[in-house]
Each structure stands twice: as C-alpha cells, then as structure tokens.
Amino acid sequence: MAPKISLTRYLVEQQRADGTIPSQLRLLLEVVARACKSISLSVNKGALGGVLGTAGSENVQGEVQKKLDIIANDVLIEANEWGGHLAAMASEEMEGIHVIPNRYPQGEFLLLFDPLDGSSNIDVNVSIGTIFSVLRKPEGTGVSEQDFLQAGAKQVAAGYCVYGPQTTLVLTVGAGVAMFTLDREQGSFVLTQENVQIPQDTKEFAINMSNMRHWDAPVRRYIDECLEGTEGVRGKDFNMRWIASMVADVHRILTRGGVFMYPWDKREPEKPGKLRLMYEANPMSWLVEQAGGAASNGRQRILDIPPSKLHERVSVILGSKNEVERLVGYHQATGV
Ligand code: AHM
Ligand code: MG
Numbered sequence: 001m002a003p004k005i006s007l008t009r010y011l012v013e014q015q016r017a018d019g020t021i022p023s024q025l026r027l028l029l030e031v032v033a034r035a036c037k038s039i040s041l042s043v044n045k046g047a048l049g050g051v052l053g054t055a056g057s058e059n060v061q062g063e064v065q066k067k068l069d070i071i072a073n074d075v076l077i078e079a080n081e082w083g084g085h086l087a088a089m090a091s092e093e094m095e096g097i098h099v100i101p102n103r104y105p106q107g108e109f110l111l112l113f114d115p116l117d118g119s120s121n122i123d124v125n126v127s128i129g130t131i132f133s134v135l136r137k138p139e140g141t142g143v144s145e146q147d148f149l150q151a152g153a154k155q156v157a158a159g160y161c162v163y164g165p166q167t168t169l170v171l172t173v174g175a176g177v178a179m180f181t182l183d184r185e186q187g188s189f190v191l192t193q194e195n196v197q198i199p200q201d202t203k204e205f206a207i208n209m210s211n212m213r214h215w216d217a218p219v220r221r222y223i224d225e226c227l228e229g230t231e232g233v234r235g236k237d238f239n240m241r242w243i244a245s246m247v248a249d250v251h252r253i254l255t256r257g258g259v260f261m262y263p264w265d266k267r268e269p270e271k272p273g274k275l276r277l278m279y280e281a282n283p284m285s286w287l288v289e290q291a292g293g294a295a296s297n298g299r300q301r302i303l304d305i306p307p308s309k310l311h312e313r314v315s316v317i318l319g320s321k322n323e324v325e326r327l328v329g330y331h332q333a334t335g336v
Helices: 007-018 023-049 067-081 209-214 217-231 246-256 277-290 321-334
Strands: 054-058 064-066 086-091 109-117 128-136 157-163 167-172 177-183 188-193 204-206 259-262 294-296 316-319
Touching: 007 023, 007 177, 007 188, 023 067, 023 109, 023 128, 023 157, 023 167, 023 177, 054 067, 064 067, 067 086, 067 109, 067 128, 086 277, 109 277, 128 246, 128 277, 157 246, 157 277, 167 246, 167 277, 204 246, 209 217, 217 321, 246 259, 246 277, 246 316, 259 321, 277 294, 277 316, 294 321, 316 321
Parallel strands: 086 109, 204 259
Antiparallel strands: 054 064, 109 128, 128 157, 157 167, 167 177, 177 188, 259 316, 294 316
16 A cells, blocks of 8 residues: 655655755645644534534625634734744735744745635535635835735635535645645654545536625626526536535536636626635646646636735636636626
C-alpha cells in the first residue's frame, strides 16, 4: 500500500520540487489547516458544544452573526497572529483589517478569509466551510487596507475546508488543485486527490431559483434553456443542486463538474452581487481555474477585477468551462 501523504509532506515536496512555496507560506498554510481542524471539532460538537444559534450581533454587511461565525473567526485570528508569517488579516466578520500586533514579528503575507461560509446551514447540520486567500504584502513599511486591494490573479495560495460528512481541505498554490481529507485518528490532513480536473461539460447547475424574477436576461435565458431539457436548444436534461453554502456547491463542482451562479439581481441594483470578491469569489475562482474550469462575472474574468474595497461584492458564474463560456456569450449578446 502506498504511504499516506500528509499535508505537511505534500507542502515540503512542493517546496522542493518547484520552489513555489517559500517557507513562510508553508508555515502559513499549515497554521490555517490547524485552525480548520479546530473549527471542524467545534462544528462536530454542535448542540453539545453550545455552538449553535445566533450571537446576537451583526457584521459589517448587516448580516446576523452566528456563534460559529465568531468562534471560527477567533480561531483563525489567534492561530495566525504569532507565527511571524503574516503582516495582517481580513475577514468577512471584521469591518477593518487586523494588523499583527507589535509584540509579534511581521511577515510578508496577507491572509483573507470567510471563517464560516454557509452560516444559514450551521443549525440545520448541512455542510459549511472556511474559505481563504493569501496575497503577498506589497513592498513598503506598515500595512494598510490598500495593500489588500489586489486582483485575484495576484493570489499566492487559496483554498477552503468543507465541514461535511468528511472534513476536506482543498488547496492551490498555483500548481493544480489538491484535496486532503482529515484523518481524525491521526489528527492530520491526508492527500486524497491530486490534479483535480473539472469536466468541461455538465448537466448540472446551481443557482437560487427563488430569485429568478430578479435576474438579468442572459442568466434567465441560460436557465430557461436548461429547464427546457431535451425539448429545447440544449437537447439534454439538466439537474439542479443548491446547497446554499458556496463552499459545498463549489466542492461538488470540483468533484464532478457543474456550474454555480450567484448573479447580480434587480433587488439591490447598486450591489454587483451577493458574494464577496476578495474572500469568496477570488479564492474559489482560482481553484476552479486551476482545475481547468472558468470563473466570470458575466463580462470579465473574476481574477482580473481590481478590487476597490475589502468587502466588495461581485456577481459569480463559475465551474465547467463550456457552460461558463456559454453564459459569458449570452452576456455579450445582450450587451449587459
Ligand atoms: P455567508 O458567507 O454569510 O454564509 O453567505 C454566503 C452564502 C454562500 O455560501 C451561498 O452560496 C449563499 O450565501 C446562499 O445564499 P441564499 O441564501 O440566497 O441561498
Ligand atoms: Mg460566505
């Protein structure tokens, strides 16, 4: 039987092979993985750990915070503060950036995260996760929010950990996508899939259909055609899945293909979308591209969007390449 490859060994071997992982980045990724392990334990305890329900507060986006949103945020901050690998962190759950306190050495990387994605699924025991993105701090002294405002193409690492029937960590450092499953007896993440590839075509889409009347014409056209199945222009039947945790929907797509959409809609026309660019769309888009898929807001590659603020929102279409390209074509055809 082939030996089990732990996340540590995988990172060391990547570092040796092509030097894409400097040692500070390797430490950073190991610390993030350790934090995810700790979050996974809290998630698993559920009601027994007193972690369910709301915290009675709101985040900067005006969303009610769940207890686990705050627990996961605190775990990630505490785990990453002291190692000397980071200059600052940013999170969905914090309005401003968290600069590494003076008592610790400052590193050269910036970490962004959605500590607990799919918050509405926590109390109903459906898969949720942690999404993270790593950027290099631009040259210069000090660190500010401006340093974080880099396009997704500048990421040096990205990933997520999904807390489902299994706890799975999915990672890219720009050399493909690898998946690691948490071995609870050993207490470590073990490599379970390398070189993940998303099929170019699919018969499965993920979108919140209850928003249909608010969508723009291109998305409506695409979904209408999927729903027509064998009787329409697509000539095949489609299946629909919507978990309402981006992390779980994207995990399904990385595993067996599909297209995920959270498009702009007319309810709040001034908002470009629901999902956040810097700690949701960017890391997921890079993972999807690294696995041979595509990610767009309908008009532009997500990874090329220059962010103007930390909590910027974006319209998201990602997954199997041919379907994403079709959707982009429909946007071009209507000029929206
Ligand atoms: P969250 O980060 O507060 O959990 O919100 C983001 C989530 C995504 O995971 C998911 O795709 C979407 O919101 C679900 O939205 P909806 O409530 O419309 O189903
Ligand atoms: Mg989220």
